[in-house]
Amino acid sequence: MDTTETNDRQLVERVQRGDKRAFDILVLKYQHRIGSLVSRYIRDSDEVQDVTQEAFIKAYRALPRFRGDSAFYTWLYRIAINTAKNYLVSKSRRPPDTDIDVDGEFQADSAVLKDVAGPESHLATAQLQKVIFDAIENLPEELNVAVTLREFEGMSYEEIAEVMECPVGTVRSRIFRAREAIEKSIEAIG
DSSP: OOHHHHHHHHHHHHHHTTOHHHHHHHHHHHHHHHHHHHHTTOOOHHHHHHHHHHHHHHHHHHGGGOOOSSOHHHHHHHHHHHHHHHHHHHTTOOOOOGGGSOOHHHHHHOHHHHSOOHHHHHHHHHHHHHHHHHHHHTSOHHHHHHHHHHHTTOOOHHHHHHHHTSOHHHHHHHHHHHHHHHHHHHHHHO
């Protein structure tokens, strides 16, 4: 168990004993990450803040039942995803197309998108990003979630297995199949 997980577990135990300030620390620690996660589903910044706050409220109410079978962030992540999806369903909306807002984290993580300069390169990069995001968007949900958690959230295979409630081997297979589909989409523009 790493230091972050140990600290989180100690804070959770304090909250479970009635220390509300310990939860404030968890909120401060994770509000940006959860907000970024929610913004993958919801584009309006006010709605993102509302849904993020709702996710933390749900987590606070559920904390007495948190057993620590998974890391706190993994548990919170699941709550945030479900809260965002439920919000969209309540508004009768689907998640927006990813080509509306290009994810800066993806650019930073992708060597393919890093080595560019000049207007033509920027146009090619934008087209490549659109192809990649469209490919991810069109994947079956289990492949989409697995590759998104790995590539955008930087989660380990074990953490993804916890979030998706499936074996690590299944996660590896889903990510492999997702990457294969994305690669084919890129080759098609070739």
